[in-house]
Amino acid sequence: MQKILNKDEISAISQLILKAKNIDSKLVKAVMIKRNWVNCPILEVSGRMGPAEWRRKKVDSVEEIYNKPHVKIRCLNDETKDLDILLSNEAExxxxxxxxxxxxxxxxxxxxxxxxxxMKNTNEVVVKVANGVYKPSKEKLRFDLIQLFTTTKSAKNGLKMKLERIDETSARLKFAAKLQIEESQFFKKCHKEIENLKDKLKNES
Structure with a gap:
């Protein structure tokens, strides 16, 4: 003879089904988030000072980047987006x-x-300050701009970002990028993005 469930039993089963659905949806969401991070672009960035004065010599334009302070940006998923920026301030x-x-x-x-x-960088102190672990004692304005993207507010600013420290740089950083530009050219090329950053920072303050 088939047993008829009472109201309490039916309610308990309904709760179990509901919990199972919630667990499934949370699991799917967690998997999707992890997948998005695994598949997203990886940028390795590094600031370099160039060789000491006594090591400097005349070189061709392709290697000139190593004779002054510069920034290297390497998109490990797409080398066409690699960039070297020659900094204008010799006192870096x-x-x-x-x-x-x-x-x-x-x-x-x-x-x-x-x-x-x-994003990956080898400088432990800079990475920790950028991630808000330490307060900046200098370069505060630049860190304020960086922290628009290293905090929980990053999604609303148009770029989700994880900044991590690495022990060693990749081999690609040893060579010059195909695209090399002066810092002033970088500012012109990315004028729109820079102005948007300034506006976002004003809105945060």
Missing amino acids: TLYTVEVKAILYGIIWALHNEMRQIQ
């Missing part, structure tokens, strides 16, 4: 070039209409 430091590397990497990602990226 090892710290300032790394901060610029991260900021210019963000601007370059926006310029190339990337919506989600993983």
Whole structure:
């Protein structure tokens, strides 16, 4: 004889079914989020000072980038988006070039209409300040711009981003990118993105 379930039993079964559906939807969402991060562009950025004065010598234009402070941006998924930026300030430091590397990497990602990226850099202190672990004692304005994207507000600013420290740079950073531009040219090329960043920062303050 078939047993008829009472109201309490029916309610309990309904709750179990509902919980199972919620677990499935959360699991699917978690898998999709992880998949998006795995498949998104990976940018490796690095600030370099160039060789010491006594090591400098006349070289052709392709290698000239190594004779002054510069920023290297490498899109590990697409080398056509690799970029080297020759900095205009000869008084840059090892710290300032790394901060610029991260900021210019963000601007370059926006310029190339990337919506989600993983960014990697070897400087532990700069990465921690950029991620809000430490407060900036210098370069505050640049860090304020960077933190528009390294915080939970990043999605509304048009670019989801994870910034991580790495121990070693990839082999691609040892060579010059095909696209090499002066810092002033970079500003002109990415003028729209830079102005948008300034506006977003004003709205945050």
